[in-house]
Amino acid sequence: xxxxxxxxxxxxxxxxxxxxxxxxxxxxxxxxxxxxxxxxxxxxxxxxxxxxxxxxxxxxxxxxxxxxxxxxxxxxxxxxxxxxxxxxxxxxxxxxxxxxxxxxxxxxxxxxxxxxxxxxxxxxxxxxxxxxxxxxxxxxxxxxxxxxxxxxxxxxxxxxxxxxxxxxxxxxxxxxxxxxxxxxxxxxxxxxxxxxxxxxxxxxxxxxxxxxxxx
Amino acid sequence: xxxxxxxxxxxxxxxxxxxxxxxxxxxxxxxxxxxxxxxxxxxxxxxxxxxxxxxxxxxxxxxxxxxxxxxxxxxxxxxxxxxxxxxxxxxxxxxxxxxxxxxxxxxxxxxxxxxxxxxxxxxxxxxxxxxxxxxxxxxxxxxxxxxxxxxxxxxxxxxxxxxxxxxxxxxxxxxxxxxxxxxxxxxxxxxxxxxxxxxxxxxxxxxxxxxxxxx
DNA sequence: GTCTATATTATGATAGAC
DNA sequence: GTCTATCATAATATAGAC
Numbered sequence: 001x002x003x004x005x006x007x008x009x010x011x012x013x014x015x016x017x018x019x020x021x022x023x024x025x026x027x028x029x030x031x032x033x034x035x036x037x038x039x040x041x042x043x044x045x046x047x048x049x050x051x052x053x054x055x056x057x058x059x060x061x062x063x064x065x066x067x068x069x070x071x072x073x074x075x076x077x078x079x080x081x082x083x084x085x086x087x088x089x090x091x092x093x094x095x096x097x098x099x100x101x102x103x104x105x106x107x108x109x110x111x112x113x114x115x116x117x118x119x120x121x122x123x124x125x126x127x128x129x130x131x132x133x134x135x136x137x138x139x140x141x142x143x144x145x146x147x148x149x150x151x152x153x154x155x156x157x158x159x160x161x162x163x164x165x166x167x168x169x170x171x172x173x174x175x176x177x178x179x180x181x182x183x184x185x186x187x188x189x190x191x192x193x194x195x196x197x198x199x200x201x202x203x204x205x206x207x208x209x210x211x212x213x214x215x
Numbered sequence: 216x217x218x219x220x221x222x223x224x225x226x227x228x229x230x231x232x233x234x235x236x237x238x239x240x241x242x243x244x245x246x247x248x249x250x251x252x253x254x255x256x257x258x259x260x261x262x263x264x265x266x267x268x269x270x271x272x273x274x275x276x277x278x279x280x281x282x283x284x285x286x287x288x289x290x291x292x293x294x295x296x297x298x299x300x301x302x303x304x305x306x307x308x309x310x311x312x313x314x315x316x317x318x319x320x321x322x323x324x325x326x327x328x329x330x331x332x333x334x335x336x337x338x339x340x341x342x343x344x345x346x347x348x349x350x351x352x353x354x355x356x357x358x359x360x361x362x363x364x365x366x367x368x369x370x371x372x373x374x375x376x377x378x379x380x381x382x383x384x385x386x387x388x389x390x391x392x393x394x395x396x397x398x399x400x401x402x403x404x405x406x407x408x409x410x411x412x413x414x415x416x417x418x419x420x421x422x423x424x425x426x427x428x429x430x
Numbered sequence: 431g432t433c434t435a436t437a438t439t440a441t442g443a444t445a446g447a448c
Numbered sequence: 449g450t451c452t453a454t455c456a457t458a459a460t461a462t463a464g465a466c
Contacts, residue, residue, distance in 0.1 A: 018449080036251030039441055051443085052450050061442070091427055117332055153426070163428040164421055173422050176395020177388040184387050206379055207388050210425020211368070212306055213378040233431080254459055266461085267432050276460070 019057045021047060026054075027068045027110035031182075034117070035065055065114070066134050072108065072115035073141045079104050080148055090156020095204060097152060098178060102200040105181040113182040146171055177207045234272045236262060241269075242283045242325035246397075249332070250280055280329070281349050287323065287330035288356045294319050295363055305371020310419060312367060313393060317415040320396040328397040361386055392422045 025046040029038040040061060044051045058064045083096035105112050149171040156162025164170035181203065188195075240261040244253040255276060259266045273279045298311035320327050364386040371377025379385035396418065403410075 034249065034251060036249060040443085041441075050451060052452080055443070056449060059443095094426065156426075156428075161428055162426055164426055165417060166421070169417060170421055170426055172395065172399050173392040173418060174426065176398070177392035177422070180387065180391025180394065183391070202380060202384060203388060206381070206385055207392075208426050210427070211309065211371075211377055211379055211385055211389065211423050212425070213371075213376055214429070255461085256459075265433060267434080270461070271431060274461095 022054055022057045023064075023067055023071065024110070026058075026064045027071075027114055030065065030068060030114040031110040035114070062131055066138065068111055068114050069138050070141070072111035073138070073145065075108050075111060076101065076104055076145055077141075080145070084148060084152070089161040090152055090154075090159050091161035091208075094149070094152045094156055094162065095208060097149060098174065098204045098208065099197075099200050101175070102178050102181060102203050103196060105178060106185055106187070106196050106200065109182045109185065112179075116179045116182055146175065149175065174207060178203070237269055237272045238279075238282055238286065239325070241273075241279045242286075242329055245280065245283060245329040246325040250329070277346055281353065283326055283329050284353050285356070287326035288353070288360065290323050290326060291316065291319055291360055292356075295360070299363060299367070304376040305367055305369075305374050306376030306423075309364070309367045309371055309377065310423060312364060313389065313419045313423065314412075314415050316390070317393050317396055317418050318411060320393060321400055321402070321411050321415065324397050324400065327394075331394045331397055361390065364390065389422060393418070 022043070026038075026043045029042050029046055032038075033042070040051050040054055043064070044054050047053060054064070058067065079100040080097045083093060083100055086096070087093070088096075150167050153162060153164060153167035153170050157164065157167065185199075237258070241253075241258045244257050244261055247253075248257065255266050255269050258279070259269050262268060269279070273282065294315040295312045298308060298315055301311070302308070303311075365382050368377055368379060368382035368385050372379065372382065377385075400414075
């Protein structure tokens with residue numbers, strides 16, 4: 001054994017990227033306490049470290065928030081884009097997108113809740129010009145994502161599989177209902193992906209189908 | 216004119232209760248910046264006053280938050296209770312409650328947004344025992360309110376006017392969609408109550424009716 | 431009731447050792 | 449890369465004048 005690979009301790013298997021760990025810890029804190037309520041010390045403590053580590057990877061607290069936000073948007077985009085691409089009727093695509101969105105809410109809820117609740121909480125008027133620019137870019141990402149849903153509603157109206165008076169309004173109420181999942185959902189011990197898919201399906205069915213009995 | 220009523224200046228007509236003014240200013244600030252982001256100086260500035268005034272009426276910042284929260288809940292309760300009381304089918308009551316709820320979201324959105332976004336943002340673990348007690352009482356109020364909706368769903372299932380697989384899930388998705396109104400709605404200049412009622416009706420119709428075309 | 435200080439604490443951020 | 453100070457600032461809350 002003269003030529004040995006660098007030894008790998010058991011504790012080294014988990015740690016993905018160090019930077020990723022910091023990001024995840026921040027998302028966790030932001031979800032639990034909100035952006036402002038979270039101190040850099042809190043994030044460090046969640047890592048079992050001190051601020052030095054956090055500041056080594058992220059310039060500032062807003063920067064940290066921005067990265068969590070961007071990651072949350074990336075996750076949503078990557079979940080929905082395949083569904084959009086695979087085609088089908090408007091209703092079929094909407095169903096798939098809604099389900100993908102809901103699963104993201106459940107499985108990456110630390111990030112998603114930061115995204116969902118944190119947007120407009122962030123002070124607009126008093127931020128620096130650079131921060132304001134980043135914020136507007138992030139808001140732009142959100143609009144692009146919302147447009148995916150809006151356009152799907154329009155497609156569904158066109159092909160006769162969906163019936164809503166106003167696609168924008170429909171998009172907002174749908175995403176409102178689904179985003180709200182981050183508020184009340186928390187994973188049960190022993191929960192599997194199957195369970196989550198089942199719950200997501202039930203949620204989407206309830207929302208898309210409406211609450212009234214068909215006469 | 217020897218017997219004169221105490222003179223009333225024009226500026227004295229508006230001011231209701233002084234305490235109410237402080238509360239409303241706080242709700243406005245909480246909505247715009249979030250709880251933590253709002254300083255007591257911010258609230259004072261919104262009043263055109265200094266902290267002294269705020270602290271004269273409210274012991275502390277958490278106290279101020281609690282009162283805003285409680286007020287928001289009272290508004291919702293008082294809006295929905297008459298609808299519950301007036302009877303009708305489950306579907307009819309649900310429609311009325313949802314519309315009343317939505318109008319509250321639009322017309323008292325400073326309070327409602329504080330309620331909606333602020334609950335779990337408030338740190339649970341580190342609050343004092345007394346604060347924790349108050350928080351739990353407030354959460355209790357919320358549960359009572361949610362139960363109004365849950366029970367209406369159950370009633371609607373029983374009388375055949377509503378069809379949902381799970382009343383709790385239906386309540387959550389419905390309130391999610393409606394609460395989300397505080398995120399995107401802002402009053403247009405020149406908007407009247409009529410406009411808001413129309414919009415609320417459209418929102419409720421969209422949500423209750425579902426998004427699919429009936430075959 | 432409202433104001434003007436002021437005490438106290440918490441937090442974002444940095445510098446420099448290891 | 450991470451830690452241990454440390455600085456500077458901002459915000460809660462209070463005391464006491466008016």
